[in-house]
Amino acid sequence: MAERSTLARPYARAVxxxxxxxxxxxxxxxxRLQALAELVEHPELAQLLDHPAVTPQQLTELVVxxxxxxxxxxxxxxxxxxxNRRLRLAPELARVYEELRAEAEGVVDVEIVAAQPLEEAQQQRLSDALRQRLGKEIRxxxxxxxxxxxxxxxxxxDTxxxxxxxxQLTRLSSALVH
Known part of the structure; x- marks a missing residue:
């Protein structure tokens, strides 16, 4: 994953x-990048991406x-x-581009994984608290x-x-063992 990210980063920065x-x-x-990412993950196109008989020009024409x-x-x-045989990097390129865009626009994508569905009021309180803590707009x-x-x-x-x-149970178990 890190290697794909490293390869995709220069393309994402250029875009x-x-x-x-x-x-x-x-x-x-x-x-555009999201559409490209979805397209290269399509099984029929994915088979052609590394096929030695398919030229880069043919791939370009097909994708365009x-x-x-x-x-x-x-x-x-x-x-x-x-x-450069890098079309497979499109999903990673799109992800890195979105990170660059979010950073430039002062936005942080936050994922909340909860044991139960969160009510709208709970989501709003969490969003407000995170906005205050991180100093950025929250998605x-x-x-x-x-x-x-x-x-x-x-x-x-990274947080x-x-x-x-x-x-909490995992941390408690670890503390008791050590």
């Missing part, structure tokens, strides 16, 4: 620099035709990725994992806050 400070252009690139209007820079990105994503028993685990960038019962 981010092409998008510039224009929020609408950044959004268009987000959509499937995605529609990408503009000149979008077509050039697909061409460069195809020529909240939540999902349910009943194996947590109770509580929640919050992932915000993880484990307030789950399962996490």
């Amino acid at each position: 981010f620099e092409l998008a510039g400070a224009d929020t609408a252009e950044r959004q268009r690139w987000s959509q 035709e499937a995605l529609g209007d990408l503009g000149d820079t979008g077509r050039n990105l697909v061409r460069v990725l195809a020529e 909240l994503h939540s999902r349910v994992d009943e194996s947590l028993i109770g509580g929640a685990v919050i992932h915000a960038g 993880t806050i484990d307030g789950s019962v399962r996490g």
Whole structure:
């Protein structure tokens, strides 16, 4: 995973620099990269990506035709990725681009994994508290994992806050053993 991220990062930075400070252009690139990422994960195309008989030009034409209007820079990105046999990096490229965009726009994607579905009021309180703590706007994503028993685990960038019962039991068990 780290290697894919390392390979995708220069492409993501280049796209981010092409998008510039224009929020609408950044959004268009987000959509283009997400569409490209979804396309290269499609089983029929995935088979062709590493096939030695398929040329980079053929891959470029196929991807550009499937995605529609990408503009000149979008077509050039697909061409460069195809020529370097890096089209498989598209999902990672899209992820890294979104990280760069969020950082530039002062936004943090936060995932809350809770033992039970969170009510709207709970989500709002958590979002407000995280906004105050992190000093950035929060994009909240939540999902349910009943194996947590109770509580929640919050992932915000490199920060993880484990307030789950399962996490507390694990820490207690470790403390008793040592």
